[in-house]
Amino acid sequence: MNKIDIRTVNVVQYIYPLREGGSLPAIVKADDGFQYVLKFRGAGQGKKALIAEFIGGELARAIGLNVPELVFMNLDNSFSKTEPDEEIQDLLKFSVGLNLGLHFLSSAITFDPLVSKVDANTASKIVLLDSITSNIDRTAKNTNLLHWNHELWIIDNGASFYFHHNWETWKNHLTRTFPLIKDHVLLQKATHLTEAAKEIKHLINEEKITEIVSSIPEDWLLSESDSLSPTEMRDAYIQYLNTRLSKIDLLVKEAEDAR
Structure with a gap:
């Protein structure tokens, strides 16, 4: 069965949370050198929100609309250990594994x-x-x-x-x-x-x-x-x-x- 070509990258730096989003997405840096808005599997609606984000985004792209590149993002367990904010610490802990990232549109x-x-x-x-x-x-x-x-x-x-x-x-x-x-x-x-x-x-x-x-x-x-x-x-x-x-x-x- 054919699949679309989605890159997988690794999170190398947690930069800051986006507190205007209810699920606390964050700006992170990946090992490809780019920054992404990371949507966490451990957030409120969990993996279902990632699925909805993914299908909706790729359908939008298919009909010619502008969508930031979507990537799968691996998050390891090292980030929660150095995070002082307890809420973010828990989010990072519950999100170890594969998450979803959107290419960060700087100054949008x-x-x-x-x-x-x-x-x-x-x-x-x-x-x-x-x-x-x-x-x-x-x-x-x-x-x-x-x-x-x-x-x-x-x-x-x-x-x-x-x-x-x-x-x-x-x-x-x-x-x-x-x-x-x-x-x-x-x-x-x-x-x-x-x-x-x-x-x-x-x-x-x-x-x-x-x-x-x-x-x-x-x-x-x-x-x-x-x-x-x-x-x-x-x-x-x-x-x-x-x-x-x-x-x-x-x-x-x-x-x-x-x-």
């Missing part, structure tokens, strides 16, 4: 819906992407968008796929749309939804979805509290996304009605 500015500009096609693609992935966290309160080098960049897809927090009921979500799109920060600017839907259908198919889902590290899919095996979880993500794509016209109508 947070998207401001009142000031920042975005073209209608880009806004429409982002709105539909978030409908497809059921991302509840791209609102005016928390845009999870950055301006960097005069371009709009997508970050923080970790609140997507909220169905995976309860695998017992995940199939119920196959028949649903995404009414929460009414709160999307870019909804008013998303005036090219029909055109964006055609582009997305052209760029994402079952093969691409399978490629992305197959690239999720096996370790992230292992949990004593989950009722599904890793293989069943991969199949569920693939089925969910294929179902969403098949009803993209319904998602377009829902977003247009909400606007």
Whole structure:
């Protein structure tokens, strides 16, 4: 089965925490010399947030949106031993192993819906992407968008796929749309939804979805509290996304009605 090409790097320096994020991500340096925003497996939503971040980010990249490079990041147990802050110390301790990093966009500015500009096609693609992935966290309160080098960049897809927090009921979500799109920060600017839907259908198919889902590290899919095996979880993500794509016209109508 084909996988996408994701680099794996090792954390060599913990620089500082990003306290505006509820899960305390951090700026770290890796052994390739670059800085990353490290998302921790030991944070609140755990490995599921990393899976959502990974799938959402790679789908965004597949439809031509700007996403910082995603890398798998190995964290060893040496960092928690030298960290004086107890909260961060625990986070580092529970996050030993494979985590997720996003290339750090130095001097990027947070998207401001009142000031920042975005073209209608880009806004429409982002709105539909978030409908497809059921991302509840791209609102005016928390845009999870950055301006960097005069371009709009997508970050923080970790609140997507909220169905995976309860695998017992995940199939119920196959028949649903995404009414929460009414709160999307870019909804008013998303005036090219029909055109964006055609582009997305052209760029994402079952093969691409399978490629992305197959690239999720096996370790992230292992949990004593989950009722599904890793293989069943991969199949569920693939089925969910294929179902969403098949009803993209319904998602377009829902977003247009909400606007």
